[in-house]
Amino acid sequence: MLRGRLQHEAQTSLLNVFTRGFFTQIYEPTVFENYVHDLRIDDQMVELSLWDTAGQEDFDRLRSLSYADTHLIMLCFSVDNPISLENVESKWIDEVLEHCPGVKLVLVALKCDLRDDPVIRDRLARYGGRPVEYEEGLAVARRIRASRYLGT
Numbered sequence: 001m002l003r004g005r006l007q008h009e010a011q012t013s014l015l016n017v018f019t020r021g022f023f024t025q026i027y028e029p030t031v032f033e034n035y036v037h038d039l040r041i042d043d044q045m046v047e048l049s050l051w052d053t054a055g056q057e058d059f060d061r062l063r064s065l066s067y068a069d070t071h072l073i074m075l076c077f078s079v080d081n082p083i084s085l086e087n088v089e090s091k092w093i094d095e096v097l098e099h100c101p102g103v104k105l106v107l108v109a110l111k112c113d114l115r116d117d118p119v120i121r122d123r124l125a126r127y128g129g130r131p132v133e134y135e136e137g138l139a140v141a142r143r144i145r146a147s148r149y150l151g152t
Contacts, residue, residue, distance in 0.1 A: 073105055089143065
C-alpha cells in the first residue's frame with residue numbers, strides 16, 4: 001500500500017481493523033509494517049500479508065524492498081486531501097509499474113465519510129478545493145487500469 005502523509009493514519013487504521021479486528025484511538029506512525037491475516041477463499045486457507053509502507057521520499061529505497069512477490073497493490077488516497085489522488089497518477093503508478101509490471105491494482109478512497117463533513121468542506125474551500133468525489137476517483141481508477149475502486 002502506498003500513500004502520502006495525510007492519509008497514512010487512515011490507511012494504518014484500515015489495516016488494523018482488517019487484520020486485528022479493532023480500531024485504535026491512538027495513531028502510531030509506521031515506516032514499514034507488516035500485517036498478516038488468514039483468510040478462507042474457496043475452501044482453501046490463504047495467508048494474506050499486507051505491507052504498510054511510508055510514502056515519503058526518504059523511504060523510496062526501503063519501500064522498493066516490499067515489492068517482491070507482490071500479487072496486488074492497493075493504492076490509497078484520502079478524499080479530504082485531493083493532492084493525494086493526484087499523487088496516485090503523478091508518483092505512485094509509475095513506481096508500481098516499474099517494480100511490479102502486470103500486478104493487479106485496487107484504488108482505495110479513504111475517509112469517505114468526510115465527503116459531506118461541513119468542517120472539511122470549509123477548510124478545503126478556503127484554499128479553493130473540495131473533497132474528492134466518487135466519480136473523480138473512479139476516473140483515476142480507469143486511467144490506471146485498476147481492477148477495482150473501493151471506498152472506506
